[in-house]
Every structure is written in C-alpha cells, then in structure tokens.
Amino acid sequence: MLPIKACIFDLDGVLVDTATYHFLAWKRLADMLDIAFTLEDNERLKGVSRMASLDIILSLGRRELPEGERLRLAELKNGWYREYLAALDESALLPGVKDFLLGCKALGLSIAVGSASKSAGEVLESTGIRGLFDAVVDGNAPVPPKPAPDIFLVATEKLGVRPQEAVVFEDAEAGIEAALAGGMAAVGVGSLERLSRANLVIPGFEGVDPAGILRHFASKRSSG
Ligand code: B16
Ligand code: MG
DSSP states (O other): OOOOOOOEEEEEEETTTHHHHHHHHHHHHHTTTTTOOOOHHGGGGOOOOOOHHHHHHHHHTTOOHHHHHHHHHHHHHHHHHHHTTTTTOGGGBBTTTTHHHHHHHTTOEEEEEEEEEETTTHHHHHTTGGGGOOEETTTTTTSSEEESSSSHHHHHHTTTGGGEEEEEESSSSSHHHHHHHHHHHHEEESSSSTTTTTSEEESSTTTTOOHHHHHHHHHHHHTT
C-alpha cells in the first residue's frame, strides 16, 4: 500500500465556519418562498453545488420553477451569503485548523483545498490561509460537482500525488462519497452518525495531531 503524501481539505464546515452562513442565507430564501427548511434539511445541502442546493429546497416545498427564476433565486441567496463574507477574518477559522495545517506542512505533506464553492478563493484570502496551500480547486473548476470525485482528483493531479496517497477531510456526506469514489482515504469532520461511511471520523481539529492521522492510515494499510 502507498504511504500518505497529501491532505485535501474541504472548505465550508471543515476549515472555516461558513457552513452557518450558507444555512442562514438559504433559510432566508426558504422563508421568503414560504418553504419549511430546518437545520436537519440543511445537512443535505452541505458540499452540494449552489443550483443543486436550490433544487433540494424547491423540492421540499414541492415547487417547480423555470430556469430563469431559479437562477434569480440562486443569485439572491448568493448575494446574502456574500454579505456575511464581507465581515470574514481569521477568527472564522474553526478551532485547531491553523495548527493542523502547519503540522501537515511540518511533516512534509502537500496540502490542497477541494471545495464546491465558487467563493472559496475569497474565503481563503479573508481568513489569511490562502498562502499555506499548494493547490486550490473550487466550484469554478469545469468538472462535475461532489459526489463525483473530480474536484479531489484534480487536486491530487495539481499536487502530483496519486489518489491512494491522499487523505480527504470532509464535513458532508457528498464529499465523503466523492473521496471514496476517487480512491482516496476519507476523514469525516463532524458527527460519526452522519459521516459513518468515512474511514475515520473526528469531531474537529482541536487537539488532533496530523502525525496521529498518518499513523492511523499506516497501521490500517499494513494490516490490509
Ligand atoms: P457557492 P464546500 C460547498 O462548499 C458548501 O458546503 C455548500 O453548502 C455550497 O452550496 C457549495 O459550496 C457552493 O457554494 O454557492 O459559494 O458556490 O463544503 O465544498 O467547501
Ligand atoms: Mg463542506
């Protein structure tokens, strides 16, 4: 089995607390449309592209709308989301994230971002971590969205590693499926119940040592 050489991080909900902002903006849209939308429903939107997220909300309200109107609503939500981003700074990094990223680099691992968001570049700049990454692949890449593995596969190509040499960190079921479909190891960041398909689940990065993650996968691989 191949050793781990790279870590690929999802952005929203893994590195940065922007998942809350996505929810608040979608909730505002759902309220405007008079569609009931809960935090539980929101789990289905995590890691999913903007238009696919809108379609999930419309299906909750059993609505069908023409393409032009759907585009207008998605743009409205994005405008509200970007209002939240205007206030973003390093304090939006989730606990332990900066130390974990620096720890990966100290171990000689390559690190990349693999996000479905078109605003990923701006979020990385505002939170001051853009310069740490060897590669960034975001929702502007012309590839199919998660759960297709392409966003992460492009990241491994940019890093010059094979998929089997990479670990993906994800908070969304769609992202875990994408990593596994691409032949990468998947670490769920969040609840074990929701992310049970992952190879390993951690609640967050606080107190987590990247060397421990490497040891975990090294022992799994040597025991087959
Ligand atoms: P945007 P990730 C995803 O980012 C979010 O989880 C998802 O909720 C959002 O709809 C998607 O990005 C698209 O974002 O509307 O900004 O292009 O978790 O893959 O980093
Ligand atoms: Mg996410």
